[in-house]
Amino acid sequence: xxxxxxxxxxxxxxxxxxxxxxxxxxxxxxxxxxxxxxxxxxxxxxxxxxxxxxxxxxxxxxxxxxxxxxxxxxxxxxxxxxxxxxxxxxxxxxxxxxxxxxxxxxxxxxxxxxxxxxxxxxxxxxxxxxxx
Ligand code: ATP
Numbered sequence: 001x002x003x004x005x006x007x008x009x010x011x012x013x014x015x016x017x018x019x020x021x022x023x024x025x026x027x028x029x030x031x032x033x034x035x036x037x038x039x040x041x042x043x044x045x046x047x048x049x050x051x052x053x054x055x056x057x058x059x060x061x062x063x064x065x066x067x068x069x070x071x072x073x074x075x076x077x078x079x080x081x082x083x084x085x086x087x088x089x090x091x092x093x094x095x096x097x098x099x100x101x102x103x104x105x106x107x108x109x110x111x112x113x114x115x116x117x118x119x120x121x122x123x124x125x126x127x128x129x130x131x132x
Pocket of ligand 1: 012064081083087088089092093096122126
């Protein structure tokens with residue numbers, strides 16, 4: 001059976017490179033499942049969890065948006081930040097969540113709500129993996 005080489009790359013360097021049977025990512029347009037021999041595509045990703053499947057196991061990676069490039073035998077995920085479950089600092093994510101929630105409760109005009117909403121999404125995304 002053919003496999004896909006999956007690379008997850010951030011500005012800090014490669015996070016993961018391995019072969020998998022299937023990749024499920026959340027593109028801006030919705031969830032996309034990629035199997036070997038998929039047609040080439042580039043898609044922007046949501047703040048979401050990438051699910052990398054191999055032999056009945058699923059490896060989860062928290063992705064802070066970015067892009068997915070698909071070739072028939074390779075998937076590259078380029079993200080501003082990405083963490084596998086074992087690299088997620090739960091306390092840090094909880095603190096980031098609380099900080100963002102507090103900012104969003106503040107009704108003053110000085111708050112960058114969009115930035116706070118993104119920070120909240122990143123924190124919730126990390127906690128979802130860490131708690132699963
Ligand atoms: P924080 O406010 O805690 O920095 P953030 O969502 O603003 O969270 P990012 O800008 O997405 O953080 O990431 C900055 C760097 O910190 C990246 O290398 C990312 O992998 C890492 N990082 C952020 N939060 C965590 C976490 N909870 N556990 C492990 N690494 C994290």
